[in-house]
Amino acid sequence: MNGCAYVDGEFVAPEDAKISIFDWGFLHSDATYDVAHVWQGKFFRLGDHLDRFEASCTALRLDPGVGRERMREVMHECVRRAGLRDAYVELLCTRGRPAPGSRDPRTCTNRFMAFAIPFVWIADPDKQKRGINLIVGTPQRIPPGSVDPRIKNYHWLDFVMGLFEAYERGGETVVLTDGAGHVAEGPGFNVFAVFGRAIVTPSSGVLEGVTRRTMIELAEREGFDMQVRELGVDELRRADEVFLSSTGGGAIAVTQLDGVAIGSRATGVVGPVTQRMQDAYWALHEDSRYTEAVRYG
Numbered sequence: 001m002n003g004c005a006y007v008d009g010e011f012v013a014p015e016d017a018k019i020s021i022f023d024w025g026f027l028h029s030d031a032t033y034d035v036a037h038v039w040q041g042k043f044f045r046l047g048d049h050l051d052r053f054e055a056s057c058t059a060l061r062l063d064p065g066v067g068r069e070r071m072r073e074v075m076h077e078c079v080r081r082a083g084l085r086d087a088y089v090e091l092l093c094t095r096g097r098p099a100p101g102s103r104d105p106r107t108c109t110n111r112f113m114a115f116a117i118p119f120v121w122i123a124d125p126d127k128q129k130r131g132i133n134l135i136v137g138t139p140q141r142i143p144p145g146s147v148d149p150r151i152k153n154y155h156w157l158d159f160v161m162g163l164f165e166a167y168e169r170g171g172e173t174v175v176l177t178d179g180a181g182h183v184a185e186g187p188g189f190n191v192f193a194v195f196g197r198a199i200v201t202p203s204s205g206v207l208e209g210v211t212r213r214t215m216i217e218l219a220e221r222e223g224f225d226m227q228v229r230e231l232g233v234d235e236l237r238r239a240d241e242v243f244l245s246s247t248g249g250g251a252i253a254v255t256q257l258d259g260v261a262i263g264s265r266a267t268g269v270v271g272p273v274t275q276r277m278q279d280a281y282w283a284l285h286e287d288s289r290y291t292e293a294v295r296y297g
């Protein structure tokens with residue numbers, strides 16, 4: 001695999017990036033992470049990803065043991081060593097291993113890691129041209145009272161079971177609900193619904209995606225009536241357009257929900273608002289206020 005990782009203070013090839021099976025990150029999903037992307041040689045909103053990663057570590061009482069500037073340097077260096085122009089760049093902090101014979105998390109030595117690999121899409125550009133078929137999955141998203149979704153986490157069994165269901169039902173990805181008829185989020189993305197000039201995204205039970213924030217800012221700038229509130233699944237079915245937001249692709253068009261065409265367009269035709277958000281999102285990648293050139297040296 002092409003890429004570069006940073007483990008135990010060293011830069012290594014992806015196949016040499018390993019952790020102990022006794023690390024609670026592996027045994028208990030006891031970890032946090034963040035993912036930024038590099039597009040055409042530039043990080044996008046890197047400061048926002050670092051902010052969120054630091055906040056997640058603090059909330060989970062994890063100490064990555066490295067400061068913000070070192071994290072930034074490590075990310076640049078992973079991309080530089082991998083020689084990637086378009087990259088998926090992840091930071092991780094795991095709980096680590098407890099003292100021998102102990103189950104006390106306070107005895108764990110937390111571990112910081114990072115890696116850069118080629119860009120990973122939620123839906124590749126070909127699929128994005130015709131939009132995807134989103135399935136409303138059966139599993140309930142893990143409740144915010146159990147695991148705070150604003151902390152980026154690996155509690156993904158609900159999503160993974162939902163993905164199996166989506167593929168069996170002919171879909172391309174899955175969205176989960178809060179179990180009471182409201183849209184939550186999906187594996188790696190937030191959800192937006194368009195109703196005329198209004199754009200709605202769920203207010204709670206979700207990760208506050210960096211792309212979600214970008215879409216909210218863009219929608220306001222473009223004069224849409226941006227609403228951050230509860231979004232019913234029934235409402236989603238009546239939307240004119242639906243799109244997903246993710247670091248893995250920006251605004252990703254959804255043209256079918258459970259196999260039924262969204263809005264009044266023919267199946268596979270991306271709606272005008274989604275197209276506008278997509279174009280505006282990628283245009284921001286040319287704006288120096290949002291980008292940071294990779295230090296290729």
Ligand SMILES: Cc1ncc(COP(=O)(O)O)c(C=O)c1O
Binds near residue numbers: 186207210247248
């Ligand atoms: C559960 C979940 N929701 C939403 C998102 C989108 O967040 P961002 O826009 O920061 O990529 C992600 C990203 O991985 C995610 O894992």
